[in-house]
Amino acid sequence: MTNQINKELFGKTSKGEDVYKFTLTNKTKASVGILNFGCVLYEINLPDKDGNIVDVNLGFDNVKDYEGNNNYFGALCGRVANRIGNAKFTLDGNTYELSKNDPFGGHMRVWDYEIEENRLILSYTDPDGSEGLPGDVVTKVTYTFDDDGTLTMDYKSTTNKPTVVDMGSHFMVNLAGHGKGAIRDHVITINADKYLEMGDDFLPTGKFVNVDDDKVMDFRKPKTLEGDVLENLTGKTAFHHAYVFNEDKSNNSEKIFMARVDHPESKRFMEVYSTNKTVFAYSNHYMDVIMKDIPCKDGIVYQKYAAIEFMPMGYPNSINQENFPQSVLRPGEEYHQTAWYKFGVGE
Numbered sequence: 001m002t003n004q005i006n007k008e009l010f011g012k013t014s015k016g017e018d019v020y021k022f023t024l025t026n027k028t029k030a031s032v033g034i035l036n037f038g039c040v041l042y043e044i045n046l047p048d049k050d051g052n053i054v055d056v057n058l059g060f061d062n063v064k065d066y067e068g069n070n071n072y073f074g075a076l077c078g079r080v081a082n083r084i085g086n087a088k089f090t091l092d093g094n095t096y097e098l099s100k101n102d103p104f105g106g107h108m109r110v111w112d113y114e115i116e117e118n119r120l121i122l123s124y125t126d127p128d129g130s131e132g133l134p135g136d137v138v139t140k141v142t143y144t145f146d147d148d149g150t151l152t153m154d155y156k157s158t159t160n161k162p163t164v165v166d167m168g169s170h171f172m173v174n175l176a177g178h179g180k181g182a183i184r185d186h187v188i189t190i191n192a193d194k195y196l197e198m199g200d201d202f203l204p205t206g207k208f209v210n211v212d213d214d215k216v217m218d219f220r221k222p223k224t225l226e227g228d229v230l231e232n233l234t235g236k237t238a239f240h241h242a243y244v245f246n247e248d249k250s251n252n253s254e255k256i257f258m259a260r261v262d263h264p265e266s267k268r269f270m271e272v273y274s275t276n277k278t279v280f281a282y283s284n285h286y287m288d289v290i291m292k293d294i295p296c297k298d299g300i301v302y303q304k305y306a307a308i309e310f311m312p313m314g315y316p317n318s319i320n321q322e323n324f325p326q327s328v329l330r331p332g333e334e335y336h337q338t339a340w341y342k343f344g345v346g347e
Contacts, residue, residue: 011063024145038107039076048266075107078167098132135161172307175263179300190219192243239283274312
């Protein structure tokens with residue numbers, strides 16, 4: 001298990017609030033750094049096949065840049081990950097008009113923190129009416145980083161009014177190193193036979209697509225991203241898709257293997273597991289548009305396809321799609337989802 005958690009001051013917000021970095025290190029000297037600002041996953045330091053350790057996680061160097069985090073590097077997305085169509089939904093006969101942030105919630109907040117032995121616990125109460133969403137929502141996210149290289153994120157939320165909750169971590173990796181350019185030298189596996197068709201607004205149309213009928217989206221066997229693979233994915237914006245693992249509308253607590261990323265040269269890999277129903281695959285087609293020439297971590301200007309993300313979550317915009325499993329949370333219930341990211345060095 002994790003053998004230490006180190007706390008250090010990372011900086012201050014524009015409001016003068018202290019932001020801390022918590023570093024979780026395991027026996028292999030691999031480590032992850034987490035901020036209590038927005039639950040940002042700040043760094044992931046991993047050895048390669050020769051023991052060379054580099055940071056594979058995209059981000060910024062300071063709090064000010066995270067406050068203007070246009071690409072949500074490393075941030076917790078919630079209350080609701082991804083988009084809600086037309087920034088509006090109806091629940092129990094009440095219609096809620098929302099702010100048009102994408103995504104909503106905790107990424108711009110300073111969270112309370114606790115350290116319990118090998119666990120970091122970040123917590124925040126999002127008040128009723130926040131960004132138009134109903135209910136006081138109390139959230140705790142618990143992090144561990146084990147000696148086998150598994151980073152666990154355990155999400156729990158409660159509410160005092162019916163609301164919607166669907167959280168995920170928007171961190172992005174380049175297993176060659178966070179500033180090593182496009183991820184065309186990576187190999188991807190996605191353990192799903194369906195994905196959700198997306199409209200021009202990047203919201204699901206409600207249609208499920210079987211990858212047997214759309215071979216370019218079939219990653220059930222490892223597939224390299226060399227050449228023009230990314231450009232030829234359905235939708236022509238590279239990975240910007242929710243792959244489906246559970247169409248059952250009941251709650252699920254089973255740990256599901258969702259995806260794997262390999263970097264053959266360094267032998268680093270990341271595997272993604274979750275109790276959730278989909279994984280959102282995202283490869284930063286619009287990185288150069290969103291970030292332009294803004295220098296990021298270590299002064300690097302990130303380019304198109306600079307990283308890959310696999311974010312476990314519920315069905316995007318489910319509150320506006322009756323045929324989707326819902327992300328509604330009611331008083332007396334608990335939202336509880338867990339994501340596991342296993343990092344390591346392959347053969």
